[in-house]
Amino acid sequence: MNRPMRTRRQATLASLAAELGVSRTTVSNAYNRPDQLSPELRKRVLETARRLGYPGPDPVARSLRTRKAGAVGLLLTENLSYAFRDPAAVGVLEGLALACEDAGVGLHLVPAGPGREDVAAVHRAGVDGFVVYSVPDDDPHLAAVLQRPVPTVIVDQPSVDGVDRVGPDDETATVSLANHLVGLGHRQVGVLCMRLARDRNDDFVPMSRQQDAHYHVQRTRLDALKRTFEAAGVAWESVPVVERFEHNVDDGASAARQLLDSYPRVTALICTSDILALGALAEAGRRGLRVPADLTITGFDGIAEATRAGLTTVHQPVLEKGKSAGKLLLGAADRVAPKVITLPTELRVGTTSAPPRTAEERWFGP
Amino acid sequence: MNRPMRTRRQATLASLAAELGVSRTTVSNAYNRPDQLSPELRKRVLETARRLGYPGPDPVARSLRTRKAGAVGLLLTENLSYAFRDPAAVGVLEGLALACEDAGVGLHLVPAGPGREDVAAVHRAGVDGFVVYSVPDDDPHLAAVLQRPVPTVIVDQPSVDGVDRVGPDDETATVSLANHLVGLGHRQVGVLCMRLARDRNDDFVPMSRQQDAHYHVQRTRLDALKRTFEAAGVAWESVPVVERFEHNVDDGASAARQLLDSYPRVTALICTSDILALGALAEAGRRGLRVPADLTITGFDGIAEATRAGLTTVHQPVLEKGKSAGKLLLGAADRVAPKVITLPTELRVGTTSAPPRTAEERWFGP
DNA sequence: TGAACAAACCGTAACGGTTCAGAAGCCAAT
DNA sequence: ATTGGCTTCTGAACCGTTACGGTTTGTTCA
Numbered sequence: 001m002n003r004p005m006r007t008r009r010q011a012t013l014a015s016l017a018a019e020l021g022v023s024r025t026t027v028s029n030a031y032n033r034p035d036q037l038s039p040e041l042r043k044r045v046l047e048t049a050r051r052l053g054y055p056g057p058d059p060v061a062r063s064l065r066t067r068k069a070g071a072v073g074l075l076l077t078e079n080l081s082y083a084f085r086d087p088a089a090v091g092v093l094e095g096l097a098l099a100c101e102d103a104g105v106g107l108h109l110v111p112a113g114p115g116r117e118d119v120a121a122v123h124r125a126g127v128d129g130f131v132v133y134s135v136p137d138d139d140p141h142l143a144a145v146l147q148r149p150v151p152t153v154i155v156d157q158p159s160v161d162g163v164d165r166v167g168p169d170d171e172t173a174t175v176s177l178a179n180h181l182v183g184l185g186h187r188q189v190g191v192l193c194m195r196l197a198r199d200r201n202d203d204f205v206p207m208s209r210q211q212d213a214h215y216h217v218q219r220t221r222l223d224a225l226k227r228t229f230e231a232a233g234v235a236w237e238s239v240p241v242v243e244r245f246e247h248n249v250d251d252g253a254s255a256a257r258q259l260l261d262s263y264p265r266v267t268a269l270i271c272t273s274d275i276l277a278l279g280a281l282a283e284a285g286r287r288g289l290r291v292p293a294d295l296t297i298t299g300f301d302g303i304a305e306a307t308r309a310g311l312t313t314v315h316q317p318v319l320e321k322g323k324s325a326g327k328l329l330l331g332a333a334d335r336v337a338p339k340v341i342t343l344p345t346e347l348r349v350g351t352t353s354a355p356p357r358t359a360e361e362r363w364f365g366p
Numbered sequence: 367m368n369r370p371m372r373t374r375r376q377a378t379l380a381s382l383a384a385e386l387g388v389s390r391t392t393v394s395n396a397y398n399r400p401d402q403l404s405p406e407l408r409k410r411v412l413e414t415a416r417r418l419g420y421p422g423p424d425p426v427a428r429s430l431r432t433r434k435a436g437a438v439g440l441l442l443t444e445n446l447s448y449a450f451r452d453p454a455a456v457g458v459l460e461g462l463a464l465a466c467e468d469a470g471v472g473l474h475l476v477p478a479g480p481g482r483e484d485v486a487a488v489h490r491a492g493v494d495g496f497v498v499y500s501v502p503d504d505d506p507h508l509a510a511v512l513q514r515p516v517p518t519v520i521v522d523q524p525s526v527d528g529v530d531r532v533g534p535d536d537e538t539a540t541v542s543l544a545n546h547l548v549g550l551g552h553r554q555v556g557v558l559c560m561r562l563a564r565d566r567n568d569d570f571v572p573m574s575r576q577q578d579a580h581y582h583v584q585r586t587r588l589d590a591l592k593r594t595f596e597a598a599g600v601a602w603e604s605v606p607v608v609e610r611f612e613h614n615v616d617d618g619a620s621a622a623r624q625l626l627d628s629y630p631r632v633t634a635l636i637c638t639s640d641i642l643a644l645g646a647l648a649e650a651g652r653r654g655l656r657v658p659a660d661l662t663i664t665g666f667d668g669i670a671e672a673t674r675a676g677l678t679t680v681h682q683p684v685l686e687k688g689k690s691a692g693k694l695l696l697g698a699a700d701r702v703a704p705k706v707i708t709l710p711t712e713l714r715v716g717t718t719s720a721p722p723r724t725a726e727e728r729w730f731g732p
Numbered sequence: 733t734g735a736a737c738a739a740a741c742c743g744t745a746a747c748g749g750t751t752c753a754g755a756a757g758c759c760a761a762t
Numbered sequence: 763a764t765t766g767g768c769t770t771c772t773g774a775a776c777c778g779t780t781a782c783g784g785t786t787t788g789t790t791c792a
Contacts, residue, residue: 010515012778023742028780055513059492060429061778064747070490084460094450100477106491107475111467124436125472126425126492147421149376305671378748389772394750427748430777
């Protein structure tokens with residue numbers, strides 16, 4: 001009497017058909033094409049299904065047969081906390097999720113753990129396409145995605161041959177921010193940036209590392225700053241750049257501290273993200289520096305909290321970015337030429353930027 | 367010469383085996399059990415695969431056979447912006463994603479659009495289990511999930527028979543918050559809460575709606591407040607409660623405005639989320655009310671921005687919540703009794719709560 | 733009366749893998 | 763010469779479904 005505890009096997013479409021004395025096709029049609037069978041029979045099928053505890057066609061088997069998984073994969077940077085703690089990244093995620101929702105497809109977050117070279121997860125993901133968001137350009141997961149025979153869209157990354165791409169016009173935006181500062185009269189500036197490569201470096205950044213940065217967005221922004229300030233006569237080698245691996249307000253504050261400790265005479269702190277800038281604001285307050293009177297601080301991204309704080313920053317439409325990526329991917333069937341979407345950005349001057357105090361003011365007060 | 371543009375069909379495991387003159391089993395083993403064939407043959411297989419552009423075993427077919435999808439589904443509330451704009455919800459999402467990453471499984475966000483009765487997405491999701499987060503208890507998607515023959519964990523929701531559950535100890539937390547306010551001497555309070563049901567009501571909330579709230583968390587918090595204040599001699603019917611459908615700082619501010627316009631004499635504003643509380647803070651500032659001298663404001667959740675703002679709030683370990691749910695689900699194989707995890711919460715008194723001003727002070731200043 | 737056609741249902745062949753119980757070959761030990 | 767054990771590879775069954783191209787039955791209309 002000790003039959004295996006696991007009660008009887010789950011009912012399948014076939015067993016249901018057998019029970020009913022109809023063909024499998026008919027049962028399938030009962031679920032997928034109600035017009036293909038009489039209402040009475042359909043009702044009988046559905047009722048028997050309920051009685052037998054048949055939960056409806058198995059999604060995996062269906063996917064195999066129809067060659068549609070009903071989901072798009074999202075590959076994000078190795079470090080999840082980075083993605084979720086940054087409102088800008090969350091905005092992209094939300095936009096993408098919205099696009100997926102509109103299309104009725106799921107969004108599959110691919111587990112690409114830090115240090116995990118386990119590309120298998122990419123291979124295991126049953127999806128109809130991938131969105132790749134801000135991973136370093138030498139990431140093995142990215143390579144694995146590109147091998148999969150499904151459409152792919154990359155976001156905030158350098159273009160890959162033949163692959164759709166969505167990105168902000170970081171170039172222009174950064175230049176306008178830099179010009180804003182130059183115009184105010186700032187010449188002694190410092191930069192706080194996010195991680196530039198997969199190896200950790202919570203410290204000042206030599207020129208070589210700036211140029212070799214594997215994170216496209218950071219590289220672009222640094223490049224544009226460099227060019228603009230050099231055009232204004234500032235020797236970029238003399239501009240201190242501090243990097244932080246983790247991306248949160250506390251690290252922004254510690255980066256600001258490190259920079260200001262060594263370079264107390266900078267008049268402006270340019271941060272490559274709002275989160276870092278919020279940290280810098282906190283540190284400035286701690287030091288008794290008034291912003292913007294004593295120190296100008298700027299951010300990047302235009303997240304809500306930054307706006308509330310009055311931060312001067314570059315706003316980019318993060319939600320749109322995610323949405324565009326989703327639409328691009330979902331509409332990618334049989335397109336020939338790869339498409340590139342560049343989103344507009346906008347300089348938003350807040351209350352954290354002002355002309356630098358003159359040397360005299362610095363020593364004797366206004 | 368116009369062969370169909372879509373080059374030849376994708377290579378499959380079978381075609382690869384044919385090309386190599388070996389059995390399908392062997393090719394499969396080359397990928398999954400390297401010890402089952404000679405290294406030379408394996409190398410040959412992999413090389414030929416590369417040459418033919420075979421991207422490795424199809425994930426869907428594999429899933430069908432192995433009966434493992436390698437992903438868990440996440441069903442969240444109808445409205446995505448709600449989920450993504452609330453740092454507390456994002457924290458849960460992050461924790462869940464972390465747990466999935468640890469286990470090497472994907473996280474599949476199920477598209478459950480607002481107003482979309484389209485439960486099909488739940489049926490279409492190829493997943494090994496579901497986490498259901500904070501959906502109203504009468505949501506059809508939830509019912510659909512429970513029909514699927516896979517393990518499920520529900521988070522921040524009333525328990526369902528035989529289903530694992532993770533939730534904060536909202537009860538105790540709310541009581542301690544309420545007692546804090548009672549202890550300070552507050553008797554004329556107002557409440558700002560999030561949506562209570564699926565229908566929109568951006569207005570004051572009658573008792574009946576409070577009791578019938580379909581969102582478990584909100585209902586629990588309101589209940590606990592009611593009980594505690596009534597124990598302190600406050601007639602709950604006289605306590606104004608304002609509801610907002612959307613969950614963001616601006617709506618928090620407008621809710622505060624609405625409440626204070628009608629009840630200018632309340633000495634404390636209790637918000638059922640930090641986001642709403644931040645809005646209330648902004649509105650207080652706009653009115654020239656000093657916090658906490660003129661008005662006490664409290665939140666709920668303990669998000670980072672609230673901490674930075676010094677908000678008195680109830681902190682709950684959101685990251686842990688998500689992680690626990692993930693672990694529970696992923697370790698759920700063959701467990702007998704459903705498990706319930708209750709997470710500790712903690713009252714964090716900040717700088718936004720203080721004793722109410724006496725009537726005299728209110729009129730003549732301190 | 734029978735041709736034409738629509739509605740309702742069915743049989744077979746995939747879809748692309750994994751798995752398990754062997755078979756074949758080889759070598760060492762009995 | 764037999765036995766046993768090991769490595770390497772194979773054949774066939776199976777996973778649960780849907781696509782495709784039928785067949786059967788009944789109704790309409792000339």
